[in-house]
Amino acid sequence: MTIASIVSLACLLAGAFFFFAGTVGLLRFPDVFTRLHALTKADNLGLGFVCVGLAVTDPAPARIVKLGLVWSLVLASSAISSQLVARYAVDRGMTPWSKP
Amino acid sequence: MHDLRTAIAIFLLANVLLGLTRVVRGPTIADRILVAQLFGTTAVAVLLLLGAGEPASGLDDVALVFSLFASVTVISFVRNAERLGGSPR
Numbered sequence: 001m002t003i004a005s006i007v008s009l010a011c012l013l014a015g016a017f018f019f020f021a022g023t024v025g026l027l028r029f030p031d032v033f034t035r036l037h038a039l040t041k042a043d044n045l046g047l048g049f050v051c052v053g054l055a056v057t058d059p060a061p062a063r064i065v066k067l068g069l070v071w072s073l074v075l076a077s078s079a080i081s082s083q084l085v086a087r088y089a090v091d092r093g094m095t096p097w098s099k100p
Numbered sequence: 101m102h103d104l105r106t107a108i109a110i111f112l113l114a115n116v117l118l119g120l121t122r123v124v125r126g127p128t129i130a131d132r133i134l135v136a137q138l139f140g141t142t143a144v145a146v147l148l149l150l151g152a153g154e155p156a157s158g159l160d161d162v163a164l165v166f167s168l169f170a171s172v173t174v175i176s177f178v179r180n181a182e183r184l185g186g187s188p189r
Contacts, residue, residue: 005101012149016108019145023115026122026138032130035122039134043141050108050145054152057101066160067148070167074144077171081137084178089130 011053018046031097040078102153109149133177140170
């Protein structure tokens with residue numbers, strides 16, 4: 001087991017864990033706005049870890065650039081999508097959940 | 101390594117199936133719309149994982165195209181939410 005494969009294993013497992021954490025947040029958070037946070041922040045971090053884990057095993061420059069590009073595009077698109085969904089929710093009168 | 105990547109891809113698929121519960125349970129329309137975001141991100145991750153071993157399969161190029169269009173689904177849902185039916189309770 002080389003250092004690269006150990007780091008890749010750790011990064012891939014961390015990415016899977018963050019995806020799972022995002023889904024748990026999606027299921028258990030009390031409000032649509034908090035669920036948006038869980039979905040975009042945790043899932044994108046999980047995707048970032050997966051990209052790093054894959055980039056470590058096969059360090060061809062073209063592949064690393066492609067992985068970084070995929071991650072940044074997903075970041076940008078999820079920022080757009082979450083703002084749109086939150087704006088839709090606010091316009092329909094859904095108020096954020098506050099601690100009772 | 102190939103087995104680990106396949107196992108994580110299957111785990112991410114199970115994640116999406118778990119997230120579909122929100123579509124059934126979600127009290128408002130916005131909850132159902134944001135599961136589409138989960139689909140997009142997980143699809144990109146699964147494609148990257150499956151296409152990592154063999155560069156000739158082109159799956160990471162497919163992941164790039166998916167990441168470009170990931171927001172289009174959510175945008176179309178939000179734009180047509182009232183026309184698709186269902187009141188935003």
